[in-house]
Amino acid sequence: MRWQQDPILDVQHLTMRFGGLVAINDLSFKVGRGDITALIGPNGAGKTTVFNCITGFYKPTEGMLALRKPNGSQLLLERLPGFDINWKAKVARTFQNIRLFSGMTVLENLLVAQHNPLMISSGFTFLGVLGIGGYAKAERAAIERAKFWLEKTRLIHRADDPAGDLPYGDQRRLEIARAMCTDPLLLCLDEPAAGLNPRESLELNELLLSIRKDHGTSILLIEHDMSVVMEISDHVVVLDYGTKISDGSPTEVKNDPRVIAAYLGVADEEIAKVEAEIGA
Amino acid sequence: MNAPSITTSSAEETQVPSRFNLQAALKDAFKTALITLALSIPILSYKTEQNGGELFLASRWWLVAAVVGIIFVLRVLEHAFLATKASRKALPDPHQATEPVHAEPSAYQKVSRFAIPLFLGVALSFPLLVYLVQGGLNESRYFVDLGILILTYVMLGWGLNIVVGLAGLLDLGYVAFYAVGAYSYALLSTTFGLSFWICLPLAGILAAFWGMILGFPVLRLRGDYLAIVTLAFGEIIRLVLINWVDLTNGGAGISSIPRATFFGVPFTSGDDGFAALFGLDFNAMHRYIFLYYLILGLALLTNFVTMRLRRLPIGRAWEALREDEIACRSLGINTTNTKLTAFAIGAMFGGFAGSFFAVRQGFVSPESFNFLESAIILAIVVLGGMGSQIGVAIAAIVLVGGPEMLRNLTFLKAVFGENFDPNEYRLLLFGAGMVAMMVWRPRGLISEREPSVILKERKAISGSLVKEGHG
Numbered sequence: 001m002r003w004q005q006d007p008i009l010d011v012q013h014l015t016m017r018f019g020g021l022v023a024i025n026d027l028s029f030k031v032g033r034g035d036i037t038a039l040i041g042p043n044g045a046g047k048t049t050v051f052n053c054i055t056g057f058y059k060p061t062e063g064m065l066a067l068r069k070p071n072g073s074q075l076l077l078e079r080l081p082g083f084d085i086n087w088k089a090k091v092a093r094t095f096q097n098i099r100l101f102s103g104m105t106v107l108e109n110l111l112v113a114q115h116n117p118l119m120i121s122s123g124f125t126f127l128g129v130l131g132i133g134g135y136a137k138a139e140r141a142a143i144e145r146a147k148f149w150l151e152k153t154r155l156i157h158r159a160d161d162p163a164g165d166l167p168y169g170d171q172r173r174l175e176i177a178r179a180m181c182t183d184p185l186l187l188c189l190d191e192p193a194a195g196l197n198p199r200e201s202l203e204l205n206e207l208l209l210s211i212r213k214d215h216g217t218s219i220l221l222i223e224h225d226m227s228v229v230m231e232i233s234d235h236v237v238v239l240d241y242g243t244k245i246s247d248g249s250p251t252e253v254k255n256d257p258r259v260i261a262a263y264l265g266v267a268d269e270e271i272a273k274v275e276a277e278i279g280a
Numbered sequence: 281m282n283a284p285s286i287t288t289s290s291a292e293e294t295q296v297p298s299r300f301n302l303q304a305a306l307k308d309a310f311k312t313a314l315i316t317l318a319l320s321i322p323i324l325s326y327k328t329e330q331n332g333g334e335l336f337l338a339s340r341w342w343l344v345a346a347v348v349g350i351i352f353v354l355r356v357l358e359h360a361f362l363a364t365k366a367s368r369k370a371l372p373d374p375h376q377a378t379e380p381v382h383a384e385p386s387a388y389q390k391v392s393r394f395a396i397p398l399f400l401g402v403a404l405s406f407p408l409l410v411y412l413v414q415g416g417l418n419e420s421r422y423f424v425d426l427g428i429l430i431l432t433y434v435m436l437g438w439g440l441n442i443v444v445g446l447a448g449l450l451d452l453g454y455v456a457f458y459a460v461g462a463y464s465y466a467l468l469s470t471t472f473g474l475s476f477w478i479c480l481p482l483a484g485i486l487a488a489f490w491g492m493i494l495g496f497p498v499l500r501l502r503g504d505y506l507a508i509v510t511l512a513f514g515e516i517i518r519l520v521l522i523n524w525v526d527l528t529n530g531g532a533g534i535s536s537i538p539r540a541t542f543f544g545v546p547f548t549s550g551d552d553g554f555a556a557l558f559g560l561d562f563n564a565m566h567r568y569i570f571l572y573y574l575i576l577g578l579a580l581l582t583n584f585v586t587m588r589l590r591r592l593p594i595g596r597a598w599e600a601l602r603e604d605e606i607a608c609r610s611l612g613i614n615t616t617n618t619k620l621t622a623f624a625i626g627a628m629f630g631g632f633a634g635s636f637f638a639v640r641q642g643f644v645s646p647e648s649f650n651f652l653e654s655a656i657i658l659a660i661v662v663l664g665g666m667g668s669q670i671g672v673a674i675a676a677i678v679l680v681g682g683p684e685m686l687r688n689l690t691f692l693k694a695v696f697g698e699n700f701d702p703n704e705y706r707l708l709l710f711g712a713g714m715v716a717m718m719v720w721r722p723r724g725l726i727s728e729r730e731p732s733v734i735l736k737e738r739k740a741i742s743g744s745l746v747k748e749g750h751g
Binding site: 055057081084085086087093095099101104112113114115116119122125128129131139143147161179182 | 585588589592593594596597599600602603604606607608609610611612613614615621729731732733734735736737738739741742745746747
């Protein structure tokens with residue numbers, strides 16, 4: 001129950017309405033530091049909306065998203081401007097439909113991810129244009145870091161190819177490498193295994209486990225592929241129609257009747273009981 | 281890399297015979313040049329000239345040399361072109377290749393190795409070449425003027441390239457910053473008597489300031505909406521210049537703007553003038569040649585700064601913004617500031633060019649800054665290939681120098697009759713050229729993108745992958 005004792009992210013009473021549509025309704029959950037937390041649920045349950053609230057693409061209608069730094073200080077994500085969520089709060093994300101800079105090389109993609117530290121070392125461009133200050137050194141260090149992640153994701157041989165030329169599985173891994181180049185405390189992955197073959201999703205599991213182990217990055221992921229969810233996650237949160245229906249370890253969640261009902265529906269003999277409950 | 285890939289090896293086999301062979305090409309070009317030399321000796325080398333009643337032969341060996349040189353270069357280029365065409369046919373599409381395809385340097389990369397020093401050399405020695413060809417300073421006035429005009433547009437194109445080509449923000453009102461720069465110099469120098477060298481940075485700063493003022497309201501706009509607002513901004517600036525008569529003297533413009541000085545030494549015939557200082561005979565052309573080198577320097581400064589910025593985080597952020605704004609935001613890039621800096625730096629170079637325009641003309645009026653100017657500058661950027669520096673320079677030469685050349689095609693009168701004025705067909709040809717470009721090279725003359733940083737091997741990025749930006 002690490003997520004109760006030392007949460008890195010504390011979501012409280014999160015509600016997101018789009019006009020009359022309530023996409024997320026009074027959702028509260030915690031993401032443990034150093035955990036791999038999976039956010040699952042049927043299609044349209046509001047998982048990506050939760051992600052968009054956490055990473056600043058939506059401003060939540062109600063609720064609080066508190067990110068706790070290792071030193072104990074707390075940042076309220078809903079109050080930060082979108083770009084500061086990555087830079088100040090150190091939350092990185094990937095996208096369900098891959099969003100790489102396809103016309104830039106793989107290496108350039110990873111350097112763009114290190115924009116803010118490089119910007120400072122180039123004296124906010126002023127010193128960099130004149131060629132003074134430590135920019136050249138900082139860029140070399142940034143390339144080294146990019147190389148490290150390229151080796152880790154086995155993309156080093158494609159470093160000088162445009163990102164748009166990579167096959168699908170490589171693009172997924174590159175997006176994770178790019179997010180990791182921002183040196184995040186919390187990595188949010190939106191369906192990282194979508195469209196991967198079984199071998200590739202096995203490799204993805206290894207990559208995520210090593211990110212957690214070697215870098216201490218907590219991971220929050222949305223996933224439909226249960227082989228990924230059940231094997232690597234420490235904590236699973238299940239959403240249905242914008243509300244939390246289950247929260248716990250993978251085995252607890254797997255055996256929760258409400259989760260089974262949400263995914264598989266209910267048996268014929270129980271229909272009458274359910275209808276009576278909802279007053280139909 | 282571990283498994284030998286089928287695609288690359290087969291490509292190498294079929295490609296071997298068609299690969300560009302520099303030695304063979306040079307040999308063949310040399311032969312062609314020899315033939316040209318033989319042909320041009322009887323035709324071009326001497327000309328009869330009349331001086332009063334006398335008739336004498338004037339030698340024109342420089343013309344023979346020029347023709348032979350041109351033929352030689354063209355022949356080499358033809359070989360390079362045909363070879364790359366053949367090798368491109370042989371090379372499989374590297375799209376979505378699961379293994380890295382070893383990229384042969386593209387035609388552009390091969391050509392640019394020769395072309396960039398060639399362009400630079402020609403640009404630097406242009407007044408000298410014109411002087412030699414035309415045989416006198418006064419005779420070369422027209423060509424030096426044309427060179428100044430082309431370089432002004434090259435500079436404007438490079439400035440706009442930052443906004444449109446790198447940051448992907450469609451700006452139809454770029455001429456507004458040109459106007460701000462021109463009026464800044466005109467007003468500061470006529471009212472306060474400030475010199476050009478003080479006004480130049482001031483004009484750049486003022487234009488950058490106006491770039492930010494334009495930037496703020498359009499931050500949230502994209503695509504067509506952005507284009508319309510920037511277009512309106514350009515018109516607003518022009519209308520303010522027309523109507524604010526107290527400040528700008530309205531449509532009559534501002535005249536008698538101080539001329540350029542050679543770092544304080546005026547180009548006059550007096551004792552303290554440029555000619556006297558350097559012990560030359562006074563000639564009005566000295567000023568034009570100085571202006572030529574001034575705009576060349578400004579244009580090269582624009583180019584240098586842009587190339588530099590591309591390798592800095594800000595330049596990569598601009599290009600990333602063009603590729604995907606949402607991804608940029610998720611990586612902690614402040615998209616607001618990034619867009620504003622693109623507008624401001626693009627506008628700054630427009631302002632520099634504007635103050636140069638004012639010092640060259642000695643006169644500014646709102647008529648010089650109409651929408652057609654913006655359209656031509658944008659056409660230069662789009663035609664050259666968005667983001668490509670050399671492409672923009674070539675497009676500026678074609679689009680600005682081309683129509684000027686039409687004036688000289690007097691032989692067409694023999695074909696189409698005495699009343700034929702080729703200049704009237706300028707815009708028609710312009711349009712036809714644009715249509716042809718859109719058919720053959722829809723992404724501009726040079727659509728490949730050069731990576732700003734490399735690990736091992738420099739590969740040009742196909743234009744089909746590079747996005748044009750959405751706002």
